[in-house]
Amino acid sequence: MRALWLVYAIVSLVDLTLTCLYLSPELEANPIASWIWSKFGYLGIISFKFLVLFCLVYPICRLVMKKAVVFTLLMLLAITPSVISAEEIKGALAPYLQSISVTIKADRGQGSGVLVTREMIGLDGKPVKVNFVWTAAHVISRLRKTRTVIDTKTGQSKTLVEFRDAEIVQEIVENGRRVGEKKMFASVIKYSGADEGQDLALLMVRKLGITDASAVFYDTENDIVPIGTEVFHVGSLHGQFGANSMTNGIMSQIGRVLNIGSSGGGVVFDQTTVNAFPGSSGGGVFIAGDSEETKPYRGQYCGMIVRGSGETFNLIVPVRRMRSWAKVSGCEWAIKNDPKITPPLSEIYRPGWIIEDTGGVWNAKASQVRKNGFHFWLRDRSKIVPSILTPDVKGIKSETYIEIIPK
Helix, strand or coil: HHHHHHHHHHHHHHHHHHHHCCCCCCCCEEEEEEEHHHHHHHHHCCCCHHHHHHHHHHHHHHHHHHHHHHHHHHHHHHHCCCCHHHHHHHHHHHHHHCECCCEEEEEEEEEEEEEEEEEEEEECCCCEEEEEEEEEEEHHHHHHEEEEECCCCCCCCEEEEEEECCEEEEEEECCCCEEEEEEEEEEEEEEECCCCCCCCEEEEECCCCCCCCCCCCCCCCCCCCCCCCCCEEEEEHHHHCCCCCCEEEEEEEEEEEEECCCCCCCCEHHHHCCHHHHHHCEEEEEECCCCCCCHHCCCEEEEEEECCCCCEEEEEEEHHHHHHHHHHHHHHHHCCCCCCCCCCCCHHHCCCCCCCEEECCCCHHHHHHCCCCEEECEEEEEECCCCCCCCCCCECCCCCCCCCCCC
């Protein structure tokens, strides 16, 4: 800025010299300069030019320079990405991940689920928030019932497949302690069985608009999470007693293939080291975002825990497989939040809505799964409400009874 002022000063001196040499007061275009020149002569006009230069232009230049510096600093602060520590990320992320995580109770089984919220056109034609829950099919498999009926038109018998409602539970924590819970019924609207399909299920909460919270799904060119990426799991470890438990680990391998199914190609899973126990099934695995490379994907859902062989050796249904199945089964909108593909609520209620995906012809045997080492569904079957009362000498009274379901 000082250099610009010096340039202005030189130009002003040249202008003053040319003015004195070739102009007269009558020809001066500036009326103030013309009046001063006519009253005080050359000394007056020279004094006027210097006063303008040093008392007006120079202070203005300094002021502009200071404001420019301040403005520049503000702009730099605005555009410079803030550096957030891993601890800050975890602190900010935990409440969000817990807000979208629920416990699912289905008959005697308990598992985990993740909330997805979509705005749809309601049955009355007005926009409404509808809440859905992604979970593992084996968590709610006991809600599936079949019955044989006689077709009154043909007289032939046919088998109907029906699903009873699941119950979703979300804990309420205040001032550092559990103060209650919210319970809602949820109907099964999409189902792909664990033995015959993808082990995926989508539930719809019957009460409309219980929350605005919603999972955001990992979405890249190939949807593959790099090995070594830090991830979190939030789920109901050991059922309701361990609801909203948060564990961490890494994506330890991708593309694990279990030799199940009759297609010959097997089924693809990714592997993580997050701590998972019975009750974790159906729970989400999320990008931690504690590095510059993963920060844009912080908190995004990258897979669903379904199988385990040890606390930190578990398999997830990767989001890329969920997305592929969702496209085929007509519920891509529950992965991709796009109003263009989101159906009205009446579409889900229509009589022809297909719930169950029978998948291909699968011939997996229990021995095949055991041979691969993933012996257990991570589903909790609790017979008694858990308590932290001191156990007696013969065992723990009122404790959760965990029955690991062998395949």
